[in-house]
Amino acid sequence: MxxxxxxxxxxxxxxxxxxxxxxxxxxxxxxxxxxxxxxxxxxxxxxxxxxxxxxxxxxxxxxxxxxxxxxxxxxxxxxxxxxxxxxxxxxQRPAVWDRYLAERDAALAAVEANGGLARDYRAAIEGRTGIDCFDAWADELTAHNWLHNHARMWFASIWIFTLRLPWVLGADFFLRHLLDGDAASNTLSWRWVAGLHTRGKAYAARADNIARYTGGRFNPKGLVEEVEPLTEDEEAPLIRFTPPPRPEPAGEWSLLLHEGDLAIGHSLATPPSAIVALVPREERVAPAVAAFRRGAVEDAATRAGASYGCPVHRVEDAATLGDIRAGRLVAAYVPLGNAPALPQVDTFVRDYDAxxxxxxxxxxxxxxxxxxxxxxxxxxxx
Ligand SMILES: Cc1cc2nc3c(=O)[nH]c(=O)nc-3n(C[C@H](O)[C@H](O)[C@H](O)COP(=O)(O)OP(=O)(O)OC[C@H]3O[C@@H](n4cnc5c(N)ncnc54)[C@H](O)[C@@H]3O)c2cc1C
CATH class of the missing domain: 1.25.40 (Serine Threonine Protein Phosphatase 5, Tetratricopeptide repeat)
Structure with a gap:
């Protein structure tokens, strides 16, 4: 890459x-x-x-x-x-993420238990469905950890409506392999294609559209182009986002860097006395994605240490953060699903996000x- x-x-x-x-x-x-x-x-x-x-x-x-x-x-x-x-x-709808995780785990268990589903799922993720474009995109994703936005839309639509595979398994496949794998953009884009985000409106991948926007590289046959949006019973409650009060530590404090937000600026009145870098230990993602994430944290940690002229501590396990004696731990807000939750840390929300x-x-x-x-x-x- x-x-x-x-x-x-x-x-x-x-x-x-x-x-x-x-x-x-x-x-x-x-x-x-x-x-x-x-x-x-x-x-x-x-x-x-x-x-x-x-x-x-x-x-x-x-x-x-x-x-x-x-x-x-x-x-x-x-x-x-x-x-x-x-x-x-x-x-503002964290229940959608919780439900996705639960449905994903149930679908992965179903793959283990059901030979027919396992065969179809493996053919899809290994690029062996016989649908030329889909197989090429599965290969591109696993080889290069990247897909163009239009390919993501077509791929998700074919996964859901032509191959009739559970959308949560497709979202999981993307999240494990994309270098930009993001809990919000990925989950909600898959739901949008499925017709769950904008209710009743699903996205159909059409052969002529694919041929046109791929410069004639593909000419897929047998796509389901009349799509029936998926439905679900419950609507997740809206919990309005209000930024928490800005932390104002009186004494020494450490800036905690996590893979969900590696900008090294902060909104506190005094500079940090140390940097704590939470090095990701993501076992589910593809090796190239894990390497990118660790490299990104290392880059931010090195820059932050140099910029603030203070020591840098590297920690692999969020549960051991309490062992570090470097004053209060303060971090930028942890985006849901993009880094481990950090209940023991004070967070601030960036102005753009607020x-x-x-x-x-x-x-x-x-x-x-x-x-x-x-x-x-x-x-x-x-
Ligand atoms: C099924 C599906 C899954 C997706 N999963 C992810 C994901 O895990 N992570 C992710 O970052 N994006 C995801 N996207 C959105 C989009 O495909 C990518 O953000 C975009 O392709 C990134 O390429 P780029 O940086 O060249 O975008 P550009 O076209 O150069 O756009 C600039 C920036 O705008 C944002 N952006 C562009 N298009 C979108 C979009 N449709 N939705 C949200 N943000 C957008 C991105 O941050 C992008 O870097 C997904 C889309 C679909 C249809």
């Missing part, structure tokens, strides 16, 4: 892609040329960096707006806002319409 898990690499990619964030992006973003592990020309591939906050949404939005202005950058800005929309939506997430109570429109005013009031770009 070409992606280095460093902030320097994220900034280099931002520089390289920023000339294309304007009208060109809007015109070309839907085409999937099949990157085969190389940088795509028409999309940024910044998502693995955004996922870990080696770079943040504000920096990316500022660059797009600065280079192209609000009209030409409108599509790119909107896509970046989708990320915050999904995150805010999941933070501005965008509470808007995500229903559809995307409220975020798109409300985010600019909210963020300008905070002095953020948009």
């Amino acid at each position: 070409i992606l280095e898990p460093t902030r320097a690499a994220a900034l280099a990619r931002l520089d390289a892609f920023s000339p294309r964030m304007g009208r060109r992006y809007a015109a070309e973003r839907n085409h999937d040329h099949g990157s085969a592990g190389a940088w795509p020309a028409n999309v940024s591939m910044l998502s693995p960096y955004l996922r870990h906050r080696l770079i943040d949404e504000q920096e990316v939005l500022a660059r797009a707006l600065d280079k192209h202005g609000p009209d030409a950058a409108e599509k790119f800005v909107s896509e970046v806002l989708w990320r915050g929309y999904f995150r805010g939506w999941l933070e 501005a965008v997430w509470p808007l995500a109570t229903a559809g995307f429109f409220k975020v798109k319409a409300g985010a600019p005013a909210k963020s300008r009031a905070l002095g953020l770009p948009l």
